[in-house]
Amino acid sequence: MTEPRRYADTQPLRLPLSTRPAEPEPAQGCAGCAELAKVRSWARAGFDLTTVTDCNVLMRRHPEGH
Numbered sequence: 570m571t572e573p574r575r576y577a578d579t580q581p582l583r584l585p586l587s588t589r590p591a592e593p594e595p596a597q598g599c600a601g602c603a604e605l606a607k608v609r610s611w612a613r614a615g616f617d618l619t620t621v622t623d624c625n626v627l628m629r630r631h632p633e634g635h
Contacts, residue, residue, distance in 0.1 A: 593628040601631055 592609075595602030605624045612620035 592625055595628065596631075599631075602628060605631070 595606040605628050609621050609624035609628075612618075612624065
């Protein structure tokens with residue numbers, strides 16, 4: 570059996586700390602954005618990260634109507 574290859578000479582791979590996009594901000598004066606931000610805040614307080622993500626997606630798609 571052959572000796573396994575070792576790559577101790579190479580530099581370690583550096584990854585960014587986070588690849589997540591920043592959370593969207595609600596548009597000023599938009600009731601829909603304000604409601605989504607409120608629901609997102611409640612969901613985060615209850616550790617419901619699925620709803621937080623859903624609110625972020627809806628807020629990103631919502632500006633199409635602005």
